Amino acid sequence: MKKIFIVLFTLLSSVSVAQVTANMSQLSFFAGEWRGKMDWEDIEEYWSEPLGDNMMCTFRCVKNGKALFYEFVLIELKAGVPTMKLRHFNPGSIGWEDKDNPYEYVLIELTPTKCVFEAVDKKTRLGYERVSTDQLLAVLEQEKNGKLDRTEFLYTKSK
Numbered sequence: 633m634k635k636i637f638i639v640l641f642t643l644l645s646s647v648s649v650a651q652v653t654a655n656m657s658q659l660s661f662f663a664g665e666w667r668g669k670m671d672w673e674d675i676e677e678y679w680s681e682p683l684g685d686n687m688m689c690t691f692r693c694v695k696n697g698k699a700l701f702y703e704f705v706l707i708e709l710k711a712g713v714p715t716m717k718l719r720h721f722n723p724g725s726i727g728w729e730d731k732d733n734p735y736e737y738v739l740i741e742l743t744p745t746k747c748v749f750e751a752v753d754k755k756t757r758l759g760y761e762r763v764s765t766d767q768l769l770a771v772l773e774q775e776k777n778g779k780l781d782r783t784e785f786l787y788t789k790s791k
Contacts, residue, residue, distance in 0.1 A: 656686065662762060672695065690703070704719050715738050716738075759771045771783070771785075
């Protein structure tokens with residue numbers, strides 16, 4: 633069964649998924665200040681309202697009152713396709729990624745309450761779904777050693 637899953641996942645991963653053209657206002661459903669609590673950390677994301685051709689986000693992860701890491705995320709239109717660029721930072725604003733190579737994801741799925749972005753290498757997906765008026769579900773899916781690793785982050789609207 634495990635081998636069948638790996639083969640199926642590999643085949644599905646290699647299928648080309650069409651990029652979705654959209655305007656930034658279609659992504660406004662997840663704008664706001666969001667907080668969540670995981671077993672091992674407190675998390676917070678702030679998504680700006682769309683302004684022109686972009687949105688931005690700051691994220692922080694805190695454990696026992698100390699920052700573990702931060703993220704800065706932009707979504708910009710690139711030939712009509714919302715494209716997400718993400719960078720990680722340690723405390724002290726020490727960047728993880730090379731200065732010219734942020735993570736890049738393109739929009740591949742969009743409904744009025746859900747969007748999914750996929751990495752250029754097709755090994756990672758990041759999605760946001762407004763599951764209620766005050767809850768946002770972020771889902772990170774990553775291929776690791778031929779397996780799909782899925783992490784869910786449930787946020788509550790704080791403002």
